[in-house]
Amino acid sequence: MGEAVIQxxxxxxxxxxxxxxxGMSALAKASAATLLRAVALSLSEYLHVAVESSFEDELSLEVDRRDQYLDREIDAVLATMRSGLRLVERDYPAELMVHEATVGVKV
Known part of the structure; x- marks a missing residue:
């Protein structure tokens, strides 16, 4: 089973x-990967936000959130990503589990 962690x-x-x-089927993996590629492209080419991404064995996307003036726009694109991953999870419940986690919390 595949697992996505929204950070x-x-x-x-x-x-x-x-x-x-x-463990994901080719179709389920392609659905999620295409969604993440579209998000990376939208953030980098439309909003000119720095994005680090990888679409090899592990799919990953990390967004530079330092530009506070783009918060609403970045939030909108990333909320769409979250919704899209949840739809893939719904359509392929035996193949993908989506979690959310807080990262970088200093204690």
């Missing part, structure tokens, strides 16, 4: 996602 910062903003696609 949030200490303010609750989505900052990235990592996904292990082991």
């Amino acid at each position: 949030r910062d200490e303010r609750g903003r989505v900052v990235g996602v990592t996904m292990q696609a082991d």
Whole structure:
């Protein structure tokens, strides 16, 4: 079963996602990968936000959230990503599990 972890910062903003696609069908993996590629492309080419991404064995996407003036736009794109991954999870319940986790919390 594949697993996607949507990462949030200490303010609750989505900052990235990592996904292990082991055990997923080609169609389910392609659906999730295409969604993540579209998100990376939208953020980098339309909003000019720095995005680090990988679409090899582990799919990952990390967004530079330092530009506070683009918060609403970035939030909208990443909320769409979250919804899209949840739809893939719904359509392929035996193949993908989506979680959310806070990263980078200092204690």
